Amino acid sequence: MKDRFDEFGGKFVPEPIIPALEELEKEYTEIKNSTEFQEQFREILEEYAGRPTPLTYSEKLSQKFGCKIYLKREDLLHGGAHKLNNTLGQALLAKHMEKEKIIAETGAGQHGVATSMAGAKMELETEIFMGKKDLERQKLNAYRMRLLGAKLNPVTTGEAKLKDAVNEALRAWVKELENTHYLIGSVVGPSPFPEIVRDFQSVIGKETKKQIQQKENSLPDRIIACVGGGSNAIGIFHEFVDKDVKLTGIEAEGSASITNGSKGTLHGSMSKLLQTEEGQIKETESIAAGLDYPGIGPEHSMYNQKERINYKTANDEEALEAFKLLSKAEGIIPALESSHALAQLPKIQNDLSPDDIVIINLSGRGDKDVREVSNLE
């Protein structure tokens, strides 16, 4: 495994974590291409998680924006978001490594819930770290995690949000490296995590490619996905990076690491970050807790540098508008995170022709956000 994405990535971690990363790399390389593991993974994705998820043609959005719009329905995956692809894959990996316990950080709570599900399903002790501020705005997810048997640790250090939950999870991992796997939730962190998470999420793009070829007998012209750490985006993009398809990642305006950030290291990898000139990590602010993170996966930084993926932003209002639009138009309540991807549609409307095929990765459902949105009204 290479541990860099050009100049990004790497292993900027304290020494005690190095042996754990080496073990992970060795074990993952071993099973990555084994038919037995791939078969196990495929089976649990189908029988437990509900894959394949549909690629839904949206008649109303297509009419409104004057092109053919499809939605990749990760909102229909068990747990309500794409997160479960990764947690099931990594939980299988943890089993293979004979670990007894998994720990994870969570922002909106979706990754925490998906980890708790994988932990329950595979009989792994599960401990979740969640910022106190996030806990307050996502009480229901907190309850779901406990219901699923996970131990939930509120994080009060720093800003008490996602990045601080990652710090605490790293600290906790160091204390029990031998029997514990750190199940990181996005394509961030030290190598080999960004590659492992990408591999497990790339099922989204593989399915999408098959489905669009069946429906349209062609590749799409554009794919749009929201980007926080960037796992749903890499998941759908990866299959298309060497194809003639326009790929656009949408960051939340208040936490746009690629658009407004600079190069630096956070949570183990070199990437683009929101930071001061002195390298202190900045506070972020987004209505979507899952995008509220000052960093981004190193592979995204590479594709940005290479100009292979285009990165744009959407602000809270634009995301809210898209949230309401899809709810009314199609009877699908999208997650506020995914709403950022939808918010790109009106902005590119003038560049679209009727034959253009646009796929939006609907990374999650919005039930978790309904309370917050209703509070705004």
Place this chain on the structure above:
Amino acid sequence: MNEISQAFKNNAFIPFIVAADPNYQKSLETAKALIDAGADVLEIGIPYTDPAADGPTIQKAYSRALKNGFEVKQIFKLVKEIKKYKDIPIVVLTYYNIVYNQGIDTFYEKAKESKINGVIIADMPIEESDEVLTQSKQKDIHQIFLVSPNSTKERIKKIEKKSEGFIYTITRLGVTGKKEKFLENTRKTIQKVKSTTDLPIAAGFGISKPKHAEKAIKAGADGVIVGSAIVEKIQKNHSLEQIKNYVEEMKKAINKI
């Protein structure tokens, strides 16, 4: 010539404080008190928002300093002022992102100017250290690496080759062990390191009481680093006299061996 290792001749006591905790002036006064009480080497942390290698006590100290407007230039000023008071070896502990954003060459240039003797980058394993080592060697600043209880002998050898000044040996991984276990693990780790290097070994993490320090030295360490215990005293507003007394007690424990 940079001679940190001289400080280890008679077992070194190395207190750790955070620069500008709770403010610049107070941290300078604390440093002077630590020196008066017999600190052999001083370790100073550069405040950072995301210190994942440190525990919560030290993170809180970093937050206090940042809240009071800490800027990186203050670390260089602080070291200069401490050195004027007494020229003891000073090492700074920081994170890669701080050094990277200063510009690696600029950071080491400024470190040299202020006579910093050594630099520890808590989240920089040897794999990521090439650029830094080029600069540290050029500026004659010791780059200090950490060795962990779970490092293999083979890895310790690799780390040893890149290390200068001393080797920072982590004595335990987070979980507070029982007394006997502390001694056993500490001895094992220190012995592993000792068999691969002639550099002095400083033991750190989880050392807060004279008996811990004594045990670490008995297990073969040449010095002990005490961080959280001192930072906590600063947080609780202990007087400089109280801090001095603590250092003297710790010194006594390691010097009698």
